Amino acid sequence: MHRRQTFRIPxxxxxxxxxxxxxxxxxxxxITPDSFSDGGExxxxxxxxxxxxxxxxxGADLLDLGGESTRPGAAPxxxxxxxxxxxxxxxxxxxxxxxxxxxxxxxxxIAARALDLGAxxxxxxxxxxxxxxxxxxxxxxxxxAILMHHRGRSSSMYDRAVYADVVAExxxxxxxxxxxxxxxxxxxxxxxxxxxxGFAKRAAQSMxxxxxxxxLASLGVPILSGPSRKSFLxxxxxxxxxxxxVWGTAAAVAASIWLGAHIVRVHDVKAMVDVARVTDxxxxxxxxxxTRI
Numbered sequence: 548m549h550r551r552q553t554f555r556i557p558x559x560x561x562x563x564x565x566x567x568x569x570x571x572x573x574x575x576x577x578i579t580p581d582s583f584s585d586g587g588e589x590x591x592x593x594x595x596x597x598x599x600x601x602x603x604x605x606g607a608d609l610l611d612l613g614g615e616s617t618r619p620g621a622a623p624x625x626x627x628x629x630x631x632x633x634x635x636x637x638x639x640x641x642x643x644x645x646x647x648x649x650x651x652x653x654x655x656x657i658a659a660r661a662l663d664l665g666a667x668x669x670x671x672x673x674x675x676x677x678x679x680x681x682x683x684x685x686x687x688x689x690x691x692a693i694l695m696h697h698r699g700r701s702s703s704m705y706d707r708a709v710y711a712d713v714v715a716e717x718x719x720x721x722x723x724x725x726x727x728x729x730x731x732x733x734x735x736x737x738x739x740x741x742x743x744x745g746f747a748k749r750a751a752q753s754m755x756x757x758x759x760x761x762x763l764a765s766l767g768v769p770i771l772s773g774p775s776r777k778s779f780l781x782x783x784x785x786x787x788x789x790x791x792x793v794w795g796t797a798a799a800v801a802a803s804i805w806l807g808a809h810i811v812r813v814h815d816v817k818a819m820v821d822v823a824r825v826t827d828x829x830x831x832x833x834x835x836x837x838t839r840i
Contacts, residue, residue, distance in 0.1 A: 548833055549761035549807035554769045556737055558647055558667035559690045564609075566739075566769045566809040570823040573649065573812040574599070574607035575775065578632040579616045590632070596639035603644050606820035609668070610644065611812060612636055612661075613651030617672050619745070621701040626654050633657070637664040649693065655680035662688045672746065673697055674724035675731070682731035691737045693771055694724050698747035705747065713752045714759030717742050722766055739810065741771040745779055753779035757799060760806040772803035773812035775819075793818060801826045 553567030564571075576599050578589050589595035599610050614632035615624040629652065640648065641664060649668035650661035655678045658669045667690055674694035675681045685692045696717045698707035710716050721740050729735055740763055744753040763770050774780065780795035781787060787795075793815050800811045800819050804826040813819040 548805050548830060549764055551807050551809060552764070552767075554736075554809070556691050556739070556769070557689070559662055559688050560647070560665070560667045562647060562667065564647060564691065569827050570804050570808065571608040571810045572606060572816060572820050572823055573609040573611050573771070573810050574602035574605075574816045575812060575814050576602070576610055576612045576636070577616070578612065578614045578636055589636075592635035592639055595636045596643075599636070599640055600643065602816045603646055605817040607646060607816045609647050609649055609810070610640070611649040611651050611670055612666070613670075614657075615652065617653075617701050617746075619701055619704055623700070626656050629654065629657055630660060633661065634664070637661055637666065641665050653677040653681065655684045658690075659684045659688070662690055667691065668693065670741075671695065672743070674721070675728055676724070682728055682733055685728075685737075686732035689737075691739065692728070692733060693739045693741050694721065694728060695741035696721050696724075696743035696746065705749070707747045708749050708752060710752060713748065713755050714762050717756055718762050718766065721763065725766060725768065735768060739769045739771050740766060741773060741812075744772075744774050745777045748779070750779040750782040753777070754782050757802060757806075760803060760808060764807050769809040770807060771810040771812060772800070772808035774799035774803065775811075775813040775815070797822045805830060 551567045556564040558564055578595050612633050614629040647668055648666045649670045650658055650666040651670040652658055653671050653673045669685050669690050670693040672695045742756050775796050776789040776792045780792045784795045800822050803811055
């Protein structure tokens with residue numbers, strides 16, 4: 548068990564996101580035809596808005612909206628099409644939810660427009676590497692940002708899944724991205740790190756990265772873990788479609804919390820809220836018992 552540090556992240560809205568007192572659950576709201584697990588389910592903005600509201604009712608602490616699939620092999624999406632997908636959903640949620648909204652994009656223009664419509668967090672799977680204007684948008688708007696470990700683009704990421712020590716290299720590369728974000732004007736107090744399971748990592752490498760999650764704690768920023776329904780779970784489960792990996796996801800979410808994750812990003816909100824609450828209860832009592840020894 549890794550004892551989590553508590554962080555208070557200021558958001559663009561003036562809200563403060565408290566991390567560490569309990570695990571926060573981020574709900575995945577994919578507005579895409581081709582995401583690996585739920586592509587095509589929410590292309591109708593009304594459906595996407597209804598699903599997002601339901602997820603908040605089920606206990607989601609944050610919503611993560613994305614209009615472009617970044618699964619391995621996915622082709623880049625033009626910005627105008629990405630906005631055509633996410634813009635109406637942001638409009639539909641405006642004033643209807645109190646939880647923070649994250650925009651899952653690597654394009655600065657999309658991030659800026661989403662922040663204008665109430666998003667307060669930018670979740671960039673390239674850690675500001677794809678668009679040199681992204682850091683400036685985040686810095687100027689006072690937004691928080693999630694920096695995910697990656698190598699290459701979706702179409703070629705597996706070609707770069709070569710590591711001598713995957714945990715150490717993921718940590719080192721995230722440390723570089725963290726420093727570069729700070730140099731670009733984004734304060735460390737607004738940054739969150741994601742180890743990027745499945746991104747430029749084979750199944751065994753993703754599993755090893757999850758097992759070594761606590762190594763990221765020394766970087767001094769909160770950790771987001773996103774194992775939900777991902778293919779690396781088949782290393783233990785065998786060949787199963789994404790919708791049948793919920794119990795495997797539950798185990799990975801519990802392990803993530805035990806190893807120090809502050810946020811878990813999930814598809815199955817109601818079930819994973821239960822997993823997070825029970826794991827938090829065990830972690831808190833374990834910590835208490837250790838102080839008595």
